[in-house]
Amino acid sequence: MDFAERHQHTCSAVGLAAREGKHRLVRKLIQKGYSTDVRDNRGWNPLHEAAFHGSYECARVLIRAARSSCRHRDYVNSLAHDSATPLFLAAQQGHARVVKALLQAGADTNRVTDDEAGPLFAAVDGGHIEVVELLVRNGAEVNTSHSVSGWSCLHQAAFKGHAEIVRFLAGVAHVNATDDFEITPLFVAAQYGQQRCLQILADAGATVSCQSHDLATPLLIASQEGHLTCVEALLDRGADPNLFCNEDKWQLPIHAAAEFGHVRVLERLLPLTDRVCDRGAGKVSPVYSAVLRGQTETLQVLLREGYSPDAQECSPYGYSSPLAAALCTPAMSVEIRCRVPELVKVLLGAGAHVDGSLYRGCLQRDLPYLLEPLLKRGGTPAGEQLVELLRAGLDHLHTAAVWLPLLLQAGLDPALFLRDSFFEKAGSDVLNFFLEFTNWKMLPSLLQNILSRRRADSTWAPLQQFDALPSLCHLCRLALRDAVGGEALAQRDFVRRLPVPPLLHDFLQFTDAFTPGRLPKQPPLEEREYLGHGPHLPE
Known part of the structure; x- marks a missing residue:
């Protein structure tokens, strides 16, 4: 108007x-x-x-x-x-x-x-x-503040990219004037990608490695915003890529490039950045920066250049490893959450160590499909880590159709789930699947009573086989599992060495229970795509 x-x-x-x-x-x-x-x-x-x-x-x-x-x-x-x-x-x-x-x-x-x-x-x-x-x-x-933010005219000229005005003012004004946040005109030019203005200011004597009140530098902000030409201009004029840039969380320009997914900027900074940031005590690897923002491409660049997939323990962020950061970020956005499976795949492909405490994170973040690659690399957890996993499983029974087959296929002892809370809350198809790994006629009386009540309430529809005694073959494989352990029986090489006919190998590994028609009903396709990869189970 x-x-x-x-x-x-x-x-x-x-x-x-x-x-x-x-x-x-x-x-x-x-x-x-x-x-x-x-x-x-x-x-x-x-x-x-x-x-x-x-x-x-x-x-x-x-x-x-x-x-x-x-x-x-x-x-x-x-x-x-x-x-x-x-x-x-x-x-x-x-x-x-x-x-x-x-x-x-x-x-x-x-x-x-x-x-x-x-x-x-x-x-x-x-x-x-x-x-x-x-x-x-x-x-x-020309040198006083002309705006509520404390900017001088030279700040505004750099912000707008008016190169000729910058050139004129640089000859009559203070080129290192600062605003209320100790930001200089050159910093502003770097932040908004005004390469010509940046070059004019630097050539007129502006400090290229100045720091704002929070220690950020022009090189950091240009790297964060992905302004490659500004990054190159700063580096060509002596900007320090190893200048500490954050009071709360240790950060260099390379971290900003990794965090915001600017691959070309990252590649420019890599050969100039001191590698002590990768695994040095008290430092933070840029691998964390890429992982926490779901930047798969910059993560791959870092790993390809030799940065560690394990890095150091990240005290400022509270994570023991990049893999833990990928699985356990509390405030994970939907966009980043969808990238977690690929992040995990990249880290594992680079040889990341799998700690048993990570399994719990898969369930707590409703990413149960990610248990599959972790279990393949790290095996089933033990001790306190196993207790934490079981606790998380019982708290997330809405995804049990995903994680329960994965855990049982990896050899986790089904007896660990002989609990009233599991029998009370598990879905009907989950219960039916689980019972195939037990002697359903010898369950504790408390659990038998729960099943009877649920059957009467129509909240559990048992398979016909559960009304009969388990077959002798089934009881034998249960006894063998109790004798050698579920993890051993889950290993194909171990089963092949047993003194039994090869025709029994699949049966001893409960392959019949893992056929698609007998698995619990999986989440809808769109939810599976959201959560990650579906379970890779035998056909």
Whole structure:
């Protein structure tokens, strides 16, 4: 909406003529006694209108008329409701002739608006180099703060990418001026990808490895934003890629590139970064940065270049390894969550160590399919880690159709789930699957009672075989499992060495129970895709 046109009925006749650039009409109205200082609803008088619309001849007429009164200088510097002067409006719009006329009439070059922006700042913001030079020659202050954030005009020129204005101001202003956050113009150029401005500032003497109040450097911020040309310009001018950049969590530019997925920036920084960050005590490997933000591509680059998939214990983030970080991030977004299976695959492919405490994280984050690759690499957990896994399983029975087959196929002892909470809450198909690994006629009486009650309540629909005694063959394989252990029986090589006919090998490994028709009902396809890979079970 054009605010001026919407409310033009509040504008005086002289103001309307000045807006339209009709200088003869302005002169005629003044001669007839019309006032030159009637304000509209913004506080603008006719000189504001002439200045904003670049009506040079109108401005001259108005200034000449004001000279006949004792309020000449006040009129030239008259303030709108937001404290904007005619000079501010002319500078903002880049009307150099009007600016020059106002300056000759005594306009104040350093009067600021309510938001602390002066005419020079407005001209810089608009990229009006001629006006900028004109104002500076007439005393405009180039080193003071011209905005609520504490930015100087040079900050704003770097932000907008006005290279020629930066070049001019760099010759008259402090190139290392800082705002309220100790950020310099060069830092701003690096943050917003203004390569030419950055080069001009650096060549004019700006510090390339300056640090803001939180220790961030221009190289860090350029790496974070993915501005490769700025990164290269900084490195070519001596920026330090090994300068510590974060008080709370140890960070270098390479971490920012890895975290935000900027592969080309990462590749540029890799040969220049001290490898002590990879596994050094008290440091944080950039592998963590890639993992915690779900950046598979930068993770692959780091691992390919020899960074460790295990790294060091990450105290600042609270993770024992990158694999633990991938599985246990508390505030995991949906986007990152969908990338976890690929992250785990990449880390395991690079030889990441699997600790038994990781299994619990798969269940707690509702990523049960990821148990499969972990179990293949690390085997079933023991001791306190096994206790934690069982506790997590009982707390996440809604995904038991996924994790229970994986655990039993890996050789976990089914007796561990002979608990009333499991029998009370497990789904009907999960219970039926589980019972195939037991002697269902010899269950403890408490569990038998639970099954009877659930059957009566129609919350459990038993398979027909559970009404009969287990076969002798089934009892024999249960006895063999008790004798040698479930983990041993889960290993194909071990079973092949048993003094039994080869036809019994699959039977001893309960392969019949893992056929698709007898597995618990899996989650819907879209949920399986969300959670990760489906279980890789025998056909």
